[in-house]
Amino acid sequence: MKNQLNEDHLGRIWNWRITMVAGLILLSVALLGVSFGPIGLSFPKIIKTLLGGSNGLQGQERVLLLQLRLPRVILAALVGAALSTSGAVYQTVFRNPLADPYLLGAASGAGLGATLAITSSGGNVYGLLPIFSFVGGILAVLTTFFISGKFFAEPNSLLLSGIAVGSFGTAVQTYLQQRHSSALRPVYSWILGELTVANWQVVKWSSLYIISSILILISVSKQLDGLMLSDEESFSLGINPNKLRIIAVAAATLATATAVAASGLIGFVGIVVPHLVRGITHRVTNRSLATIAMAGAAFLVLADLGARTLLSPAELPIGVITAFVGAPFFLVVLRKRRVTQ
Amino acid sequence: MKFSKGHIALFALATIAVSYPSQAQASRSGEKFPVIVNSGGYETKILKIPHRIISLSPTATENLFAIGAGEQVIEVDSLSNYPSNAPISKLSAFTPNVEAIAAKKPDLVILSVDSTNSKSVKKSLEMLKIAVLMEKAPNQISDAYSEIAAIGKATDKVANASALIAKMKRTIKAIVVSSRKASPISFFHELDSTLYTATSSTFIGKVYADFNLANIADKAQGADSSGYPQLSQEYLVIANPQIIFLSDAQYGESADTVSKRAGWSGISAVTNAHVVSLPADIPSRWGPRLIDFYRFISQSIAKIS
Amino acid sequence: MIQAKDLTVRIGERTILNHIDLVIQPEKWTCLVGPNGAGKTTFLRALLGVLPYSGSLTEGGVEVFHSQKRNVAFVPQQPQIPLGMSVTEYVMMGRAKKDGWGRESIAGRRFVHKVLEQTQLYGLHNQHVSRLSGGEMQRALIARALAQEPEVILLDEPTSALDLHHQISTLNNIELLKERGVTIISTMHDITLAAMYAEEIVVMQDGNVLLHGPAHSVIHSSELREAFDNRINVFTLDSGRPVIVAAKENLI
Numbered sequence: 001m002k003n004q005l006n007e008d009h010l011g012r013i014w015n016w017r018i019t020m021v022a023g024l025i026l027l028s029v030a031l032l033g034v035s036f037g038p039i040g041l042s043f044p045k046i047i048k049t050l051l052g053g054s055n056g057l058q059g060q061e062r063v064l065l066l067q068l069r070l071p072r073v074i075l076a077a078l079v080g081a082a083l084s085t086s087g088a089v090y091q092t093v094f095r096n097p098l099a100d101p102y103l104l105g106a107a108s109g110a111g112l113g114a115t116l117a118i119t120s121s122g123g124n125v126y127g128l129l130p131i132f133s134f135v136g137g138i139l140a141v142l143t144t145f146f147i148s149g150k151f152f153a154e155p156n157s158l159l160l161s162g163i164a165v166g167s168f169g170t171a172v173q174t175y176l177q178q179r180h181s182s183a184l185r186p187v188y189s190w191i192l193g194e195l196t197v198a199n200w201q202v203v204k205w206s207s208l209y210i211i212s213s214i215l216i217l218i219s220v221s222k223q224l225d226g227l228m229l230s231d232e233e234s235f236s237l238g239i240n241p242n243k244l245r246i247i248a249v250a251a252a253t254l255a256t257a258t259a260v261a262a263s264g265l266i267g268f269v270g271i272v273v274p275h276l277v278r279g280i281t282h283r284v285t286n287r288s289l290a291t292i293a294m295a296g297a298a299f300l301v302l303a304d305l306g307a308r309t310l311l312s313p314a315e316l317p318i319g320v321i322t323a324f325v326g327a328p329f330f331l332v333v334l335r336k337r338r339v340t341q
Numbered sequence: 342m343k344f345s346k347g348h349i350a351l352f353a354l355a356t357i358a359v360s361y362p363s364q365a366q367a368s369r370s371g372e373k374f375p376v377i378v379n380s381g382g383y384e385t386k387i388l389k390i391p392h393r394i395i396s397l398s399p400t401a402t403e404n405l406f407a408i409g410a411g412e413q414v415i416e417v418d419s420l421s422n423y424p425s426n427a428p429i430s431k432l433s434a435f436t437p438n439v440e441a442i443a444a445k446k447p448d449l450v451i452l453s454v455d456s457t458n459s460k461s462v463k464k465s466l467e468m469l470k471i472a473v474l475m476e477k478a479p480n481q482i483s484d485a486y487s488e489i490a491a492i493g494k495a496t497d498k499v500a501n502a503s504a505l506i507a508k509m510k511r512t513i514k515a516i517v518v519s520s521r522k523a524s525p526i527s528f529f530h531e532l533d534s535t536l537y538t539a540t541s542s543t544f545i546g547k548v549y550a551d552f553n554l555a556n557i558a559d560k561a562q563g564a565d566s567s568g569y570p571q572l573s574q575e576y577l578v579i580a581n582p583q584i585i586f587l588s589d590a591q592y593g594e595s596a597d598t599v600s601k602r603a604g605w606s607g608i609s610a611v612t613n614a615h616v617v618s619l620p621a622d623i624p625s626r627w628g629p630r631l632i633d634f635y636r637f638i639s640q641s642i643a644k645i646s
Numbered sequence: 647m648i649q650a651k652d653l654t655v656r657i658g659e660r661t662i663l664n665h666i667d668l669v670i671q672p673e674k675w676t677c678l679v680g681p682n683g684a685g686k687t688t689f690l691r692a693l694l695g696v697l698p699y700s701g702s703l704t705e706g707g708v709e710v711f712h713s714q715k716r717n718v719a720f721v722p723q724q725p726q727i728p729l730g731m732s733v734t735e736y737v738m739m740g741r742a743k744k745d746g747w748g749r750e751s752i753a754g755r756r757f758v759h760k761v762l763e764q765t766q767l768y769g770l771h772n773q774h775v776s777r778l779s780g781g782e783m784q785r786a787l788i789a790r791a792l793a794q795e796p797e798v799i800l801l802d803e804p805t806s807a808l809d810l811h812h813q814i815s816t817l818n819n820i821e822l823l824k825e826r827g828v829t830i831i832s833t834m835h836d837i838t839l840a841a842m843y844a845e846e847i848v849v850m851q852d853g854n855v856l857l858h859g860p861a862h863s864v865i866h867s868s869e870l871r872e873a874f875d876n877r878i879n880v881f882t883l884d885s886g887r888p889v890i891v892a893a894k895e896n897l898i
Contacts, residue, residue: 012750038441039443060443063470095726180567181565181569182455196458199464225747233722235695236794237743238743284731313432
């Protein structure tokens with residue numbers, strides 16, 4: 001053994017073939033997503049239409065595929081990628097396997113923003129809502145940083161102030177809902193998560209923010225591993241932990257706020273998917289971020305497919321599906337933790 | 342037989358009388374469509390008389406059938422339980438699924454503005470070349486009449502719609518005139534057992550107001566912007582309404598359960614047995630059965646002086 | 647050469663290091679000793695470059711604060727142990743300092759392989775770090791430090807949590823670094839062990855340096871006894887090895 005200084009005995013940190021497999025899975029799932037629904041479409045024609053061929057779907061069916069289903073599937077993929085990537089990054093930054101992208105108050109801030117939009121605009125909500133919830137989410141996270149005292153703050157105090165900000169935001173939101181009962185239904189359905197508003201416009205602006213955030217996170221993903229150590233250790237290894245944490249949290253928050261603005265509050269994706277990928281690949285390293293992004297995308301596309309078809313003709317809120325999958329999953333993670341400790 | 346002038350006049354009148362409807366029919370289908378209908382704050386263009394209507398609003402369903410457009414309806418939502426011969430389906434009025442609706446190939450969909458993402462659903466359906474008529478919950482009775490008129494225009498049943506509106510106006514006026522109290526009677530309209538109620542700014546509040554009933558909820562006017570505040574038990578007891586209307590009777594509340602509530606036994610409505618269970622659905626629909634609602638209120642307050 | 651001139655470190659309202667003047671010799675093993683609260687760990691952290699200070703603290707003439715130009719390994723007393731990471735990945739993080747994050751090379755991997763063998767960790771290389779015993783964890787920390795090929799290595803109480811056998815083997819591993827010309831600076835409670843391995847000893851008390859010099863002379867000095875309020879006894883074994891123990895009589 002001593003003479004065989006073969007580095008393969010040590011194994012690579014990350015196998016890029018896994019990323020490729022994830023990509024293929026995403027493509028197949030996306031294809032499934034556009035192919036199924038209450039209206040049946042001929043599969044070969046779907047392919048032809050997507051590839052721009054001439055013998056594809058026409059008329060109503062064509063509109064259905066290209067204007068309704070396709071943007072919805074793409075939005076689901078974007079949101080799933082955003083949430084799973086942010087979740088994975090937060091789990092590293094906060095050294096907590098149960099961290100999720102809504103940890104620093106982003107969810108309640110976005111919810112408050114959405115409620116404000118709904119209660120103040122009367123009828124014409126949908127133009128304002130994404131902007132309000134986006135700004136709300138970001139302001140909430142900024143407030144969390146501000147309250148926790150310094151501009152970087154160590155993870156535990158950030159967590160605590162995140163809880164404080166979150167509780168406050170929820171309280172204000174509840175008050176507003178009490179005073180404007182007509183807002184209850186729209187806010188409630190927004191909270192459950194909805195991709196039904198998907199159209200190409202939403203896809204355009206959300207993809208801009210989500211894709212840039214994910215790319216930023218992937219570019220620092222290797223250093224993120226260093227954040228799993230104490231600040232002194234990571235400093236000695238050439239990392240600036242404060243700066244890295246700020247960049248990571250900022251990018252992750254941007255992605256999360258965009259996802260929430262585009263499609264409401266969809267829970268559990270940020271926790272379930274990173275653990276799923278890490279469990280399958282047996283690697284906690286952040287090199288897996290690209291894979292986690294694609295897995296998250298595939299996960300949400302599938303969940304959305306369920307939302308559209310399981311209770312057809314009603315729409316099942318997608319938050320219900322992710323919760324049904326996520327809650328038992330949580331229990332499994334907790335049990336595994338106890339076993340390790 | 343010689344035709345006198347009188348005969349000719351009669352004959353002419355008869356011919357006109359017989360041919361007028363079919364002439365009007367011909368001109369209606371020839372000239373009236375496409376129509377642009379204003380409803381729920383939206384404009385809808387309908388190209389031809391719709392014969393495959395999907396109604397996702399229980400009130401719209403009642404209106405459609407009341408004006409004789411029932412045969413043009415292919416499906417109604419899962420909550421549209423009246424009339425009983427309406428083609429009820431599993432379609433959801435609150436969370437409409439665009440594809441599920443489109444799969445049935447309707448030519449007109451009637452959608453409530455309050456349903457989830459109604460605006461986006463409308464847009465998507467219109468992208469699929471399906472006309473969408475929007476319904477908005479009324480704020481006053483004239484809104485309810487406008488809805489009937491709009492549905493009449495959309496389904497080529499304008500005359501029937503006008504007739505229905507006229508009948509409703511007449512009947513309701515008669516009921517109100519005969520039952521309206523000279524001096525106001527205080528009342529409480531209960532939405533649920535946690536004492537949510539409706540003020541006079543709401544549609545239902547205005548119905549009650551027609552009878553010169555005094556709504557104890559009006560003191561809490563500003564508490565909820567849409568007019569549905571929650572009252573406290575204490576206030577209720579102090580306000581001491583003479584009559585209580587239970588909108589939650591379909592969920593198990595009754596004069597019996599109400600009288601057993603702590604502190605309620607002394608309330609005037611309870612001691613005088615004026616706790617009234619409203620029939621299911623009627624208070625939440627604003628179609629032709631509005632007449633029944635008025636009648637019901639009239640009967641309920643008749644015994645009170 | 648590491649030099650502290652009038653070095654003062656304040657944390658909050660307390661002054662932890664008080665106008666320290668000190669020169670640490672390169673390529674030697676210097677050990678900081680003294681009672682709790684003397685400022686040993688703080689000095690180590692200042693040397694790492696993560697603490698702001700007034701005065702001057704330089705390595706090779708360059709102020710150390712936030713300087714990433716140096717290659718300094720840090721072995722903390724209580725490391726943050728990541729969950730789910732294998733020993734290999736853990737030690738490879740040390741390599742990242744040398745090669746750059748994400749730029750593993752075959753040569754780098756070979757180096758890590760060698761380090762794992764040196765520290766007797768090769769058999770555990772796929773084991774999760776969180777499942778290592780105390781002694782194994784210490785070896786992993788040292789392996790990681792070795793992997794980054796540092797110029798300076800800072801060790802905070804490297805032996806305090808270990809049993810006797812592991813204490814010796816850990817210190818032996820650290821001694822390996824001397825072959826490579828690494829400057830070793832450690833803090834230790836166990837002065838006997840310090841005397842066995844360190845070439846230079848710095849005695850600290852209340853944020854001040856009482857004495858700094860070659861181990862054998864510092865051990866027998868009065869300053870050492872002063873630092874511990876005269877509550878220690880220094881004995882010499884027949885072999886010449888000093889043994890420092892707490893004195894029982896003065897404990898009242």
